[in-house]
Amino acid sequence: MVFKFLHAADLHLDSPLLGLAAKSADYAARVDRASRDAFEKLIGLAIDERCAFVVLAGDIFDGDLRNFETGLFFMSQMRRLEAAGIRAFLLFGNHDAENRFASKLKLASNVHVFSSKRAETIAIDELRVSVHGRSFPQRDVTDNIARDYPAAVSGHFNIGVLHTACQGSESYHAPYAPCTVEQLANHGYDYWALGHVHARAVLSTNPHIVYPGNLQGRSVRETGPKGATLVTVTDGGVADLTHHDLDVIRWALSTVDATALQTHADLLARIRETIYEACSGAGDRGLAIRLQLTGETQLHHRLMIDPQSLRDDVAALLATLSHDIWLEKLVVATAPPKRQEALDPTVSGRLASEIIRLSPEEVGAIIEVKLAEVRAKMPAGARAQEFLDGFRDDIPDRARALALALVGDAEDGHASH
Structure with missing residues (x-):
């Protein structure tokens, strides 16, 4: 039977x-x-x-x-x-x-x-x-x-x-x-x-x-x-x-290795390749994708300062595809390239080294002082506290990235003269 x-x-x-x-x-x-x-x-x-x-x-x-x-x-x-x-x-x-x-x-x-x-x-x-x-x-x-x-x-x-x-x-x-x-x-x-x-x-x-x-x-x-x-x-x-x-809708978690990528265009090209690969695995289904950027890259500081710009570029990229695909989330988990301090005796190099040496706790302490000053000038209420709490996890990394990016820009400007 x-x-x-x-x-x-x-x-x-x-x-x-x-x-x-x-x-x-x-x-x-x-x-x-x-x-x-x-x-x-x-x-x-x-x-x-x-x-x-x-x-x-x-x-x-x-x-x-x-x-x-x-x-x-x-x-x-x-x-x-x-x-x-x-x-x-x-x-x-x-x-x-x-x-x-x-x-x-x-x-x-x-x-x-x-x-x-x-x-x-x-x-x-x-x-x-x-x-x-x-x-x-x-x-x-x-x-x-x-x-x-x-x-x-x-x-x-x-x-x-x-x-x-x-x-x-x-x-x-x-x-x-x-x-x-x-x-x-x-x-x-x-x-x-x-x-x-x-x-x-x-x-x-x-x-x-x-x-x-x-x-x-x-x-x-x-x-x-x-x-x-x-x-x-x-x-x-x-x-x-x-x-x-x-x-009928498939989920994908894809890692984009940004190691050694030099330009924003290079990164978008790597993201495009990753998305195409995920789409091919989903067939004719809708695809909901989370992209996680990893690796050591020169682009790290800019990504930390302004992640929204990359999200907008990825959204624009998805709009050009014939596949039914949605970006569920874009996670930036990159790191800056490791610096060789002995090989960089310039003022900007020493400045960058000092910024990198700052521990998350030290940066956090500085941020807490500034947040307290801001909080004192805001109206009372849970909303104000909730607004400030939203910054705590994100600000230290972005502040460090901004400082390093400014040092890099100053060095580039000096070199051009």
């Missing part, structure tokens, strides 16, 4: 894509629809592949629904599966558990939502399959609930659906429903359909223990392809495991 099923998790329907939605009204609507569009592609894939059923391993929704239309949309997609004769098995994860609408949805007859009271088993006798699962009763599930999953059904292909931070895979995710790979492997199931961790991972192949990752990346922490896992079962065993990319 041969059949297929689709394993997905962490849909987070209508979750905002952090760092994008507020950038431009022109594409805000598209960004808002990203999770829905990815889910529609998932349902289309299940229908096209003639899957016997779909497994959704939690976090269907993103916390409290912003409006009930999210639930109506999900219900409509479940009806698409019903019309195609495809069943759906889902459980509620930590985000769903805090959702006030999730448990009230009137889902089609082809959908089974696992109980939050205890783990249960649903058998599909014609396929000789048993699906086991349990929904979260509340957001913070800290017990190892997998221990209480039912024993495997003899003669069936057993699937465990579990929303969990499996040990070693937690990353930045909360440690909910903790368990270990060894524990799951010894439970007797043939396939563990996991959710909660947003990075795709195959933790074991005997038996298969799989995180499909989330369906649509939501921030620059979730870069690269996102989608679902298509599983083919032949004669009671996993014959094939294929990941399908279903995201």
Whole structure:
């Protein structure tokens, strides 16, 4: 007997894509629809592949629904599966558990939502399959609930659906429903359909223990392809495991090495190359990119003094591309070239050395004195303090960069005479 099923998790329907939605009204609507569009592609894939059923391993929704239309949309997609004769098995994860609408949805007859009271088993006798699962009763599930999953059904292909931070895979995710790979492997199931961790991972192949990752990346922490896992079962065993990319907007974190670059034009050319490479990896999807500039470069001081000019130039560059791409953030993490003091006995060279010798604490102390003077002349109120606080992290580096740039300009001017 041969059949297929689709394993997905962490849909987070209508979750905002952090760092994008507020950038431009022109594409805000598209960004808002990203999770829905990815889910529609998932349902289309299940229908096209003639899957016997779909497994959704939690976090269907993103916390409290912003409006009930999210639930109506999900219900409509479940009806698409019903019309195609495809069943759906889902459980509620930590985000769903805090959702006030999730448990009230009137889902089609082809959908089974696992109980939050205890783990249960649903058998599909014609396929000789048993699906086991349990929904979260509340957001913070800290017990190892997998221990209480039912024993495997003899003669069936057993699937465990579990929303969990499996040990070693937690990353930045909360440690909910903790368990270990060894524990799951010894439970007797043939396939563990996991959710909660947003990075795709195959933790074991005997038996298969799989995180499909989330369906649509939501921030620059979730870069690269996102989608679902298509599983083919032949004669009671996993014959094939294929990941399908279903995201409609992809995130990229790209490093631009500015080492030894001499001019602003050189830097823009290097940035252009980096962006082209990222676009080629995204295919026809929209691309949200964060660029991080690194390396030792003569351009460092100017970049620190006026980073906005480079941002404007990069934005202008993106506007010339045919690809749908947005700059999520530009991070300047360059450094000045190391100076050889013994080889630079000039006045400007000695001045630059003294500036470099100033520790961040010394510069910060000087800045604090000046900020106190400014604060005394400003009107009372939290806004004034908030305004000044915003300068503290940025000013020391920019002040140092400005001083070094002025020394460099003075040296250049003297040389020209």
